[in-house]
Amino acid sequence: MTFLKVIQWVVWKDLITEIRSRETLSSMLFFAMIVILVFSFSFSMDQDAVRELIAGIIWVAFAFTGIIGLGKSFTVELHNDCLEYLQLSPAPKGAIYLGKMTANLLFMLTVEILLFPLFVLFFNLDVVEEIGLLLLIFFLATLGLSAVGTLFSALTVQIRAREVMLPVLLLPLAVPVMIAAVEATRGALNGAPLSLYSQWLELLIIFNVIFTVASFWLFELILDS
């Protein structure tokens, strides 16, 4: 099997499982809606406060939702010892990593695209002009989360207390992604010129390149029995 074929099959397997069970996406969506509701109760916000805070709220919701999705990505493999088959499979481990990462990226992006209209609706955001840029920011930041998250999802699924350990290990490492995503989103939502926050996009790209490559090599050490 060629390298690309493996990636394609892993993504396909995850997608088909998801389409049949609809477990991950529905739990992510409902969790995120609850987060939005809790936030709108916790802050009584006028329009100015919304402009200050909304980027942070969006990314807190997205990050925690993403962690649910990332955690599920490998816990589903525990049933019927699928994880062991992944470990034993002669396919290159890097390809399995890239496939899993792509599948996670797709799930997280789907949830984000479904959720974003709710934010626009509930918090009266004005997004028509910047929608392309916002989608680019979402894509880059989610790629970063997914690149590190997939590695640590595969790591934590094989240890005790896996539900706790994934956020404990992942969130400190994702600090640059969160800072960059929040700042860039705030810039885009406030309609600031791109030159003011393009450095954050550059930071996201650098982060993505470094951690996709590093995780690609390190994944072999994680998925090794």
Place this chain on the structure above:
Amino acid sequence: MTSFYARWAALIVIALILSGLTYQHYQQNLASVTPEWIVKNNSSPTPSIRLEGMVKSGSLSGNLDEGQAEFQLVGDSANVAVHYNGSPPENLRELKTLIVVGQWDPAQQVFRAREIVLVTNYGFVVSAYLVAMIPLILLVFSMSRKVTSLFQVIKESKLYEPQAEFHVDSR
């Protein structure tokens, strides 16, 4: 284990002696007196001391740019006249609490100051050093104790003696 504890007791004694010396140094060089103390002992000239008080409102006069100033320093219940003569002071303002370094002149009933320094809360410095050193030293102590006791346990249970070998090929 006894020799281990004896060594640590010796270290603690040395640390206590050193901190005692530091405290003595502080008492001699950095402790300050109040205007009340000056008023009570105003008959004799003092060696160079540090006097802490607040500059009385409306009492400051003199040529600050040339390093000459006269003001009243207020304590809780007494005040002392200060003649300052030194480099142009940076921090000298009315209603400011500061320390003047100099000598009490009982004949003129005036404190001759040659240096003005800010009041420092040494609590911050001391607590920073203690917060840094005490946990690290406790950590060293507990780890060394564990190593010593492990050595003893391993010795007593004769774990170091060779046991039947069975070889496993590693990857």
Place this chain on the structure above:
Amino acid sequence: MSLLPSINRFIRHIQRFKGWFGGAAALCLITGMYLGLITSPPDYYQGEIVRIMYVHVPLAHTALFGYTVLFVGSLWYLWKRDPLIDNMCHAAAGMSAAFTAVALVTGSIWAKPTWNTWWTWDPKLVSFAVLLMILAGYLMLRTMVEDPEQEGRYAAVLAIVGGLDLPIIYFAAEWWRTLHQPLSISLRGVSISGDILLPLSIMSIGFTLLFTYMLMIRTQMLYLVNLFDAKKGRLLSQVHLSKVGQ
């Protein structure tokens, strides 16, 4: 003969002399504290409070030195799979966490009189707080894995990812908010007087020696604990131990 096994033996030999490291550390720290607390001049702006610098800055440097040891050790472990190096990484993480925590607390004590706040969201503070969280996660991860070989492997992966992340975290935090005083020791020239530099460097050397001393004790402790557990449960750990002799 390759270099690495000899370095490996070097670690075991040098352990015998760890008392000298402790003594040298104590000597440097006492000298540094004497210079810093008593002979060095007070700062023009901060007054006597600047003396906290002589303990805070070396602690922070040593914490970063500890993470460097952890990072290099983790790479080395993944290469050679030597349990002794794994113990050293575990020890380095614990000690680095201790130094980071102490550096954060002393920094907080320094910030109160100078900036009139216990905590600001400034890049160095943020980076150190994140560093502490990464190290805490590392130490937690260590307790969550049953198999020692797997434990070492996972921990090494986490340490390497964290090491790659730290510079990015620092730059992100610096862009995010900049109100810290600029670096006082820069490569462009000495912006700081010799009276200050001398106690600062002596304290730095002292804390690095103290770190090395603590690293040695803790490596030895973890090694003995593992040895003890292994000998108690003879069957399970034969495989792991058989690699020690190689």
